[in-house]
Amino acid sequence: DAGVIQSPRHEVTEMGQEVTLRCKPISGHDYLFWYRQTMMRGLELLIYFNNNVPIDDSGMPEDRFSAKMPNASFSTLKIQPSEPRDSAVYFCASSHRGEQYFGPGTRLTVT
């Protein structure tokens, strides 16, 4: 398996634009997580899915953030509209029975 795949690896956008981050989890994993990492706040769990169903989105900072998992092999995290304070590295991770496998991350810069 190629591991967790995320795209794009880098995204630079202007404030107010819509941003969509993509994730392909490891085949057979039943959990998918979205995290955000910044120097100030560390690693934050935004939302997680179990068998494609969103279970806990209490970490999503605002209504500007939304996440979907239409099938077992694909998930998106959308920010609309984006703001400079959304600048961070966003990680997707998938897991089965507790052991998490992280993607390489998407570095988002909002100017």
Next chain:
Amino acid sequence: AQSVTQLDSQVPVFEEAPVELRCNYSSSVSVYLFWYVQYPNQGLQLLLKYLSGSTLVESINGFEAEFNKSQTSFHLRKPSVHISDTAEYFCAVSAPSGGSYIPTFGRGTSLIVHP
């Protein structure tokens, strides 16, 4: 609810010296414990894990961690570090409940190995 405390935000050490990165957790139930490593500009990678059985677990690159239930700790150690060990290390705890394995991460410890 579970929580993880990594007591040191940064640990500087010289090459070939021993190192210990501390991790304490709290949970009202039995837990799984993990250490992850994050090299610059990369995602987190699993370093080692404790699920059950022997309380001492080892990684392939010389790190080890010991689960101490009475002290609720899972400290990470290496007897002799290399420059390449410079990275961020995260401790995580997962309390399996109803088939769910949702981890809680510590804030991370930055290990800086000097030549």
